[in-house]
Amino acid sequence: MLSISSRKPVAKEDCRSILGKIDFLLKVQRIADGVDQVEPLLEDLVDRIKGKEELCRQQIVDRFLALMEDLDPWSLEIIQYCMHEFRWAEILERADDMYRHEVRVGKRRLYERLRESFDVTWPEREFFRRYSDL
Numbered sequence: 001m002l003s004i005s006s007r008k009p010v011a012k013e014d015c016r017s018i019l020g021k022i023d024f025l026l027k028v029q030r031i032a033d034g035v036d037q038v039e040p041l042l043e044d045l046v047d048r049i050k051g052k053e054e055l056c057r058q059q060i061v062d063r064f065l066a067l068m069e070d071l072d073p074w075s076l077e078i079i080q081y082c083m084h085e086f087r088w089a090e091i092l093e094r095a096d097d098m099y100r101h102e103v104r105v106g107k108r109r110l111y112e113r114l115r116e117s118f119d120v121t122w123p124e125r126e127f128f129r130r131y132s133d134l
Contacts, residue, residue, distance in 0.1 A: 026067075042081045084125060
C-alpha cells in the first residue's frame with residue numbers, strides 16, 4: 001500500500017508533464033502547417049488534463065492566465081481548444097476582463113475569439129475533428 005507521501009512526487013510530476021506539454025505545443029504551433037498537424041497533440045493535452053484535472057487544475061489555470069497576459073495566435077489556439085472542453089470560469093472571467101480593457105483591435109479580437117470558444121456554437125470548432133461533429 002502506498003503512503004500519502006509516496007504519491008505526492010508522482011502527482012507533482014503529472015502536473016509538470018502537462019505543463020511541459022503546453023510548452024511543447026507552443027513551440028510546435030510556430031512551425032506546424034495547419035491544425036491537422038497540431039490536433040493530435042491538442043487531443044493528447046486535453047485527455048491528460050481530464051485524467052488529472054482535479055489534481056492539476058490550478059497549475060494549468062495559472063499557466064493559461066500567464067499566457068493570456070500576452071496572448072498570441074499560437075497560445076490562443078491551445079487555450080481555445082482546452083476551454084471548449086473544460087469551460088473553466090476563471091479563464092472566461094479573465095478573458096472577459098482583458099477583452100473589455102484591451103484598446104488594440106488585433107489583441108482585442110484574440111480575447112474575443114477566446115471567449116467564443118466557451119460557447120457550444122464556437123465558430124472555429126469546425127477546424128477540429130474532436131469538436132466538428134458536436
